[in-house]
Amino acid sequence: MKLFYSPFHSFIHKVLVTAHECGHWDDIDFVPTFPFKNLDGEDQGDAYSIVALNPLGKVPTLATDTGQVIYGSQAICEYFDVNSKARKMYPAPGPARWDAITRLALGDTIFETTVQMVAEQWQEPEQWNMRVFESLWPKYIRALDGLEQQAGSWTDFDIGHASLLHAISYLGFRAEFYEAKDPIHPDFRWRDGRPALSDWFDAAIERPSVQSHYNKDFEGDTGAKRCQQAVQDILALQKEHAR
Ligand SMILES: N[C@@H](CCC(=O)N[C@@H](CS)C(=O)NCC(=O)O)C(=O)O
Structure with missing residues (x-):
């Protein structure tokens, strides 16, 4: 699965914490996405736009291995928890x-x-x-x-x-x-x-x-091309699974 998110690790990300606690960390392809660079328009234009996947254009946005898109951090955390391979983060009703x-x-x-x-x-x-x-x-x-x-x-x-x-x-x-x-x-x-x-x-x-991430630099490709390639990959996956 792919997680579109801002790789800005000077603060703690609830979605990353939950992914790790629920045992999904190694299954995630982290896709650096800078939604606000779309807004200033100076040098990036819509280079990091993910609106083809999420009409709100917001991070975090998750795409599963079948191309299903889940956005809103609460929805993503619930998805990780329901499919947990380790512990649960949501206590039982009560x-x-x-x-x-x-x-x-x-x-x-x-x-x-x-x-x-x-x-x-x-x-x-x-x-x-x-x-x-x-x-x-x-x-x-x-x-x-x-x-x-x-x-x-x-x-x-x-x-x-x-x-x-x-x-x-x-x-x-x-x-x-x-x-x-x-x-x-x-x-x-x-x-x-x-x-x-x-x-x-x-x-x-x-x-x-x-x-896993707090105060640690992101060490992958943060370029806009990588982000757009990931968006195209998800769209292709969706076509494949629609057949
Ligand atoms: N309710 C959403 C809020 C997400 C959110 O506001 N993301 C901001 C970054 S912190 C964003 O992507 N903003 C871009 C925009 O509003 O266009 C969630 O919990 O996932």
């Missing part, structure tokens, strides 16, 4: 599951809205929509403070935890390494005042599924 998928929703929303803040700051400061920052920060602070209360009791590692690693690592990355400082919390450090969450994070990132 309170533990609702808790896990609620944390999944929380982490995913924090990640996606943090991307929204980053995109806001691609513009000149005078064009930033302050409402974006003003509305999001109270949510993050409430969420992180709530997680601090829970973190000490987490013993398992489920899909909700993978999503939280994704969200928190990206929040931290944005705060520490992005050039444009946040207009409300310019020196934000998620660890401050949250020792239990911080300890949990440090232990969780030792998992092989996180070490």
Whole structure:
């Protein structure tokens, strides 16, 4: 199967963690895809476009060995889990599951809205929509403070935890390494005042599924031609399986 994704490993990817935990890592052909290069249009045009597979043009997008396309990180994680060759990331129906998928929703929303803040700051400061920052920060602070209360009791590692690693690592990355400082919390450090969450994070990132990619450079071909060849391969596979 092929996974179209941004090979940007300065933060943790929930889909990569889940692929690894469920024993699919070695079955995946990772296809570097940079969807935002399609938007700036400067040097890439639509070179990394995957709209022939996914109308949203978003990563992550998975294509199975029969050419079936699955997109949306939640759908991909569920596919990996249902077909797991190792452990399960989604607990059986019951309170533990609702808790896990609620944390999944929380982490995913924090990640996606943090991307929204980053995109806001691609513009000149005078064009930033302050409402974006003003509305999001109270949510993050409430969420992180709530997680601090829970973190000490987490013993398992489920899909909700993978999503939280994704969200928190990206929040931290944005705060520490992005050039444009946040207009409300310019020196934000998620660890401050949250020792239990911080300890949990440090232990969780030792998992092989996180070490598989976190802070490690992608070592394959990241070129647009490779991406387009992979798109063509999937389209050909789909024709073959439609016969
Ligand atoms: N809900 C989607 C969100 C994925 C998403 O927003 N991907 C971004 C990169 S982080 C993207 O591909 N953006 C390109 C675009 O919006 O055109 C998921 O969880 O997979």
